[in-house]
Amino acid sequence: MNARSRFINWGAAVLVLALPFATHALLGQGWVRILDFALLYVLLALGLNIVVGYAGLLDLGYVAFFAVGAYCYALFASPQFDLHWPLWVLLPMGALLAACFGVLLGTPTLGLRGDYLAIVTLGFGEIIRIFLNNLNAPVNITNGPQGVSLIDPLHVGPWFLEKTYHVGGIEIPLVINIYFLFLVAVGLAIRLSQRLEGSRIGRAWAAIREDELAAASMGLNTRNLKLLAFAMGATFGGVSGGLFAGFQGFVSPESFTLQESVMILCMVVLGGMGNIAGVVLGAVLLSVLPEALRGLGGLQEFLFGKVWVDPSNLRLLVFGIALVLMMLLRPEGLLPARARQREFHESQ
């Protein structure tokens, strides 16, 4: 590593560490919360990236794994069954359970590709949500549409994240504690993704993505490798689900709609499928941008002295236009993976 890139790395690290404090001081709690959610989305997008970016399998039901992780945490750490299991048990459990669901989803879709695969996975996502919605009778498991509330707040050993700490005169409230917990999770997820990508397995995924028939003819067990991709991607979803449940203190089926799946897919595609930096950028942009666009109301008032268009409508419009423009001007994503960039330029 040369001096320049070391400098950039250190700069980035300081920025990431100082960001929540600066945001808290300048913009308030609400914006730090938005950053927390951005990190959660980064985690989800990195997971989906394994399935879509590495193995080339289009998955429109990814939010199902997020839901599985969230309910796993919610049911085992809340008054619902009066169970209060700790984080270090529930996160791995959620990841494992999500992986099982990944295999469950993967198995019937193995022969499918592209649009067909997207439709089946979309259905799977909806099935999970509808199950969660209806598993309140005859035996009440999920509490139906009301969801599960009073979920135990997150704590890692002696670190209780809902407490406000004071370190050398600096206030560290819940939202900043959460920021750092999620940051650790994202760091691990990035590391994991990098190692998978550069491994024998990652290479096999890339080969399947490029030419499945040739890959199989070279002795790659495409069935197992695809299931592995689904399972690995799902674990990220399961972990972020658990973190989400603990942070929110409340989960309900409403949080796990198709729209969420589409949003996560947009993050991966817009950022640059298969490239970790791109996926992170995509997730941060798409989770922060819609919030920032709420300011459009104030802007109108400033410019025209009056709010002409309801900002909540306008912001979705602007968001949509931004996405369409993006896909027209840079279809390979903001920071595309090397291989993807070539794919796009080849076909032009």
Added chain:
Amino acid sequence: MSRSEVSQGGALLKAVGVGKRFGGLRALHDVSLVLGEGTITGLIGPNGAGKTTFFNVLTGIYKPDAGTVHFSGEPLPVGRPHAVATRGIARTFQNIRLFSNMTVLENVMVGRHVRTHAGVLGAVFKTAATCREEAAIAASARGLLDYVGIAGQAQRIAGTLSYGDQRRLEIARALATEPKLLALDEPAAGMNATERTQLADLVRRVRDDGTAILLIEHDVKWVARLCDRITVLDYGERIAEGSPQEVLAHPKVIEAYLGRGAA
């Protein structure tokens, strides 16, 4: 190179009565082929004769409607390409099918997959065993690139190689799976005379290093010089089998190639 090598080496591949239909089209009918260890066998025939279809049946891409295939004395898995490759048959494709956005080296490294073991845990924890294996994969892949004569291109993107080099790369990738039988579908297509000679040398070298070869080719003279045995297909049926001299003198073969009346 004596013709009796076939009887000396045991039968490596034994296909009996293979049949394959596509709807009303009889792409293969009652095709049998025996191939000995250490031999180069040619599969020739006019366009649409069923040569590629035979390869696809052999390598598990199609399931045959009839017939059996034995490899090293045991039945070959049916309809499971990866299992066939594991058993020791590797192939190249008539329309080159490289992983064209990956590097040349990575393509060959993928070929090593089937003979290596590192899994997810090894990758995630970067264990010593995994690192060692990864280094070995890269080293043997480089060795194979050198073997086929494109070592200098290792870091290039596979899709950007010249046509001839792409064909060589496909061979290197196939050899990486340590096959006992290498099946080449028109490896010389699109090559000039010099490249063809080099390719023939490479094929002989692979054979001498212990891998039997089954190859499809349209250039009859080139095949005749290279092969120990030749099987001829026409309209999905085997019309001749034997040494190059026998086969090329066969009236049915002359008829198939030159049209009726020429015989």
